[in-house]
Amino acid sequence: xxxxxxxxxxxxxxxxxxxxxxxxxxxxxxxxxxxxxxxxxxxxxxxxxxxxxxxxxxxxxxxxxxxxxxxxxxxxxxxxxxxxxxxxxxxxxxxxxxxxxxxxxxxxxxxxxxxxxxxxxxxxxxxxxxxxxxxxxxxxxxx
Amino acid sequence: xxxxxxxxxxxxxxxxxxxxxxxxxxxxxxxxxxxxxxxxxxxxxxxxxxxxxxxxxxxxxxxxxxxxxxxxxxxxxxxxxxxxxxxxxxxxxxxxxxxxxxxxxxxxxxxxxxxxxxxxxxxxxxxxxxxxxxxxxxxxxxx
DNA sequence: TCGGTGACCAGTAATCGTTCCTATTCGCGA
DNA sequence: TCGCGAATAGGAACGATTACTGGTCACCGA
Numbered sequence: 001x002x003x004x005x006x007x008x009x010x011x012x013x014x015x016x017x018x019x020x021x022x023x024x025x026x027x028x029x030x031x032x033x034x035x036x037x038x039x040x041x042x043x044x045x046x047x048x049x050x051x052x053x054x055x056x057x058x059x060x061x062x063x064x065x066x067x068x069x070x071x072x073x074x075x076x077x078x079x080x081x082x083x084x085x086x087x088x089x090x091x092x093x094x095x096x097x098x099x100x101x102x103x104x105x106x107x108x109x110x111x112x113x114x115x116x117x118x119x120x121x122x123x124x125x126x127x128x129x130x131x132x133x134x135x136x137x138x139x140x141x142x143x
Numbered sequence: 144x145x146x147x148x149x150x151x152x153x154x155x156x157x158x159x160x161x162x163x164x165x166x167x168x169x170x171x172x173x174x175x176x177x178x179x180x181x182x183x184x185x186x187x188x189x190x191x192x193x194x195x196x197x198x199x200x201x202x203x204x205x206x207x208x209x210x211x212x213x214x215x216x217x218x219x220x221x222x223x224x225x226x227x228x229x230x231x232x233x234x235x236x237x238x239x240x241x242x243x244x245x246x247x248x249x250x251x252x253x254x255x256x257x258x259x260x261x262x263x264x265x266x267x268x269x270x271x272x273x274x275x276x277x278x279x280x281x282x283x284x285x286x
Numbered sequence: 287t288c289g290g291t292g293a294c295c296a297g298t299a300a301t302c303g304t305t306c307c308t309a310t311t312c313g314c315g316a
Numbered sequence: 317t318c319g320c321g322a323a324t325a326g327g328a329a330c331g332a333t334t335a336c337t338g339g340t341c342a343c344c345g346a
Contacts, residue, residue, distance in 0.1 A: 162313080162314095164312085164313090182303090183303080183304080184303085199304090200304090200305075200306085203303095203304065203305075204305095224302085224303060224304090225303085225304090
């Protein structure tokens with residue numbers, strides 16, 4: 001199901017000309033470990049646990065390379081840093097306005113959205129993302 | 144068609160308890176004048192032409208009030224400041240990765256998207272936006 | 287084996303959009 | 317007219333991200 005396996009990752013690095021360094025591997029591992037949708041800062045803290053010498057800038061640069069070659073996805077909500085995700089398939093994520101947590105909305109088919117867009121604009125569409133905000137059950141209960 | 148007329152605006156201010164000051168009027172006028180989807184900075188420069196004493200912070204605060212009471216809409220793209228829009232109906236905007244210009248994509252019906260979302264998540268959905276990026280014809284031609 | 291070359295990295299400074307703070311002003315009701 | 321809360325100007329502060337700089341590392345060809 002589009003899961004980006006190790007072989008695929010190596011192949012994408014090879015084709016892109018970038019090198020799969022230990023720092024970039026560590027960033028990928030951190031993304032795999034963290035259940036949710038971590039920010040660059042979150043990733044940095046995780047990577048730092050194993051290798052305290054990594055620099056925040058390196059994490060940013062690694063994330064940008066990984067996104068460029070299609071191994072990870074990035075999403076932007078207002079009033080919140082960019083969140084990263086190993087899932088690159090088109091899917092929906094919702095962010096809680098209360099606690100800031102991001103989680104996936106399953107079962108909504110967006111399949112033809114990009115195609116419909118392409119038919120409706122003279123632009124060359126490269127990316128379409130649906131950004132959803134709301135209140136998670138816990139925060140709703142808390143009032 | 145949801146056009147936010149002057150009467151409607153006054154009514155929303157009255158109900159909200161905010162006051163419709165001259166600065167806030169000026170921000171609305173600037174949004175009306177500028178054809179595209181201006182950033183806070185763009186609005187600030189326009190407002191400043193008529194009243195050089197306005198502060199950037201005032202524009203930000205006015206924009207946030209206007210958004211809160213539903214008179215204007217805000218959209219966020221990556222690598223770009225927030226863009227504001229008098230059109231608060233659900234609609235699609237696309238941003239050119241080359242020149243940064245934002246324009247509307249007409250004729251794509253999103254009608255039931257929020258409803259479908261509401262059926263698929265335990266969250267209380269407050270807002271859903273579709274963010275599209277691509278290349279405008281001019282930038283595509285320029286290569 | 288050696289030297290050169292280019293990508294990468296740590297550390298830190300700088301930038302950019304946005305928010306916050308404070309003293310002052312404004313506008314409305316009493 | 318006075319008093320009070322909301323709004324404002326001006327500028328400082330902040331958080332996320334990028335840019336810069338000097339040093340390191342892996343690889344390749346002689």
